[in-house]
Amino acid sequence: xxxxxxxxxxxxxxxxxxxxxxxxxxxxxxxxxWFLASGRKVPxxxxxxxxxxxxxxxxxxxxxxxxxxxxxxxxxxxxxxxxIVVDGLEALKA
Numbered sequence: 001x002x003x004x005x006x007x008x009x010x011x012x013x014x015x016x017x018x019x020x021x022x023x024x025x026x027x028x029x030x031x032x033x034w035f036l037a038s039g040r041k042v043p044x045x046x047x048x049x050x051x052x053x054x055x056x057x058x059x060x061x062x063x064x065x066x067x068x069x070x071x072x073x074x075x076x077x078x079x080x081x082x083x084i085v086v087d088g089l090e091a092l093k094a
Contacts (some may be wrong), residue, residue, distance in 0.1 A: 001049070001050065001052050001059075001079070001080050001081075001082055001092055001093070002049070002050075002051045002052065002053075002055065002058055002077055002078065002079050002080070003038040003048060003049070003050060003051075003076075003077075003078045004048065004049040004050075004058070004062060004075055004076075004077055005046065005047075005049055005075065005078065006046045006047050006048070006049075006065075006067065006074065006075050006076075007045060007046040007073060007076075008044075008045055008046050008072060009072060009074055010072050010073075012044055014072060014075070015067070015072050015073070016092070018066045018070055018072050020065060021031055021066040022065060022066050022067050022072075025064070025065050025066060025067075026038055026049070027058050029049070029061065031072060032051075032053075032061075033052075034051050034052060034053045034057075034058060034061070035048040035049055035051050036050045036051060036091070037049070037075055038044045038050070038093065040048055046073055047073075051093075052092075055075065055077070055079060056080050058077060059077055062075045062077065088089060
């Protein structure tokens with residue numbers, strides 16, 4: 001499993017200009033079966049995506065995010081090896 005942590009490099013007004021294409025990118029990540037959960041950081045300084053799949057493919061996909069292309073945010077891709085999860089979230093360990 002991976003945590004994709006994005007941090008805004010520009011203000012929220014600039015991020016809002018690219019939010020619609022970014023959200024289309026997010027939805028496509030879910031359609032591909034790669035994204036498991038996502039949301040904004042609080043306070044709103046970026047976001048987080050819990051993802052699964054191949055690291056090389058995920059990193060290439062991150063590079064195609066409109067937020068990346070337009071310099072709105074940078075990503076940290078962190079792989080984690082979950083060993084324990086609550087009932088119902090076993091898929092996270094895959």
